[in-house]
Amino acid sequence: MVRIFLTGYMGAGKTTLGKAFARELGLSFIDLDWYLEERFHQTISQLFAERGEDGFRRLEQKMLHEVGDFENVVISTGGGTPCFFDNMDYMNAQGQTVFLDVDEETLFRRLRVATAQRPILRGKSDAELRAFISEALARRMPYYEKARYRFDGSRLESLQQIDESVERLREVLGLKKG
Numbered sequence: 001m002v003r004i005f006l007t008g009y010m011g012a013g014k015t016t017l018g019k020a021f022a023r024e025l026g027l028s029f030i031d032l033d034w035y036l037e038e039r040f041h042q043t044i045s046q047l048f049a050e051r052g053e054d055g056f057r058r059l060e061q062k063m064l065h066e067v068g069d070f071e072n073v074v075i076s077t078g079g080g081t082p083c084f085f086d087n088m089d090y091m092n093a094q095g096q097t098v099f100l101d102v103d104e105e106t107l108f109r110r111l112r113v114a115t116a117q118r119p120i121l122r123g124k125s126d127a128e129l130r131a132f133i134s135e136a137l138a139r140r141m142p143y144y145e146k147a148r149y150r151f152d153g154s155r156l157e158s159l160q161q162i163d164e165s166v167e168r169l170r171e172v173l174g175l176k177k178g
Contacts, residue, residue, distance in 0.1 A: 001071045002027060002175065003095030007082045007147055009137055010118065011110040012100040013156040014076040017165055022074040024166050025175060030067050031076045036060065044078075045119045057084045068094045079136075082143040092148060096173055099144045100153030107133050149173070 002025070006014040015031050022029035033044050036059065040047060048056045060078060064087055067075055082088040091097045102110075108130055115121040115129070124132060149172055155161040170177070 002073070003068070003071065004074045004173065005068075005091040005095055005097045005147075006074065006076045006100060007088075007091070007097060007144055008079065008100035008102065008153060009107060009133070009140065009144075010079040011107045011114065012079075012102045013110075013153040014100055016156050016162060017100065017153065017169065018074045018076040020162050021166050021169055025074075025170065025177060026072075028070065028073045029076070030070070030073055032060070032064060032067065032081060033076075033078050035067060036063050039063065061085050061087060065090065080140070082146070083140050088143050088146045092146065096149065097147035098149045098151050098169070098173075099147035101144075101150050102153045104130070104133055104137065106154045107137075 004021075004027075006018050008014055018031070019029050021027075036047065037043055040059075042050070044056075047059065051059065057080070060081060061084065064077070064081060067073070068090065077087075077091070082091070088097070108126075111118065111121060111133065112126065112129060115124065121129060121132070151165075151169055151172060153165075155165055
């Protein structure tokens with residue numbers, strides 16, 4: 001039985017790497033944000049607006065515990081998921097946890113082109129976006145660092161880099177192809 005949780009900041013490549021990794025190993029893939037949206041027929045932004053941060057985080061925790069019981073799965077968590085309640089301890093107890101570590105400049109480059117899809121970033125100038133990323137990473141790093149494995153997520157820009165990262169992660173986790 002395999003259960004892998006990918007954590008890291010938004011734009012770190014959790015979904016990109018997770019989908020490719022799951023496909024390569026013949027595992028199921030779940031993006032926790034997508035799972036929430038499907039279950040509740042609302043976007044993350046709508047859930048956040050309707051329930052407030054505390055209500056959203058409680059719902060997120062409940063869904064994490066639901067998918068955390070699945071077997072033979074790679075789960076991409078939301079960027080804030082590890083930072084609330086006992087979520088990181090829970091993930092460590094349920095399976096293998098991987099922190100996709102990406103430097104601030106790479107995150108800035110990735111997120112700068114995705115501001116339209118991420119309401120929390122919409123309308124920020126380059127300077128504001130850089131500051132936002134830096135401050136959030138500083139707050140979240142103690143949680144991310146609780147993951148069992150730290151993995152460089154900066155090389156996910158091309159299909160070749162994604163394939164190479166999948167192979168490296170497979171080796172790090174000691175898993176065989178499905």
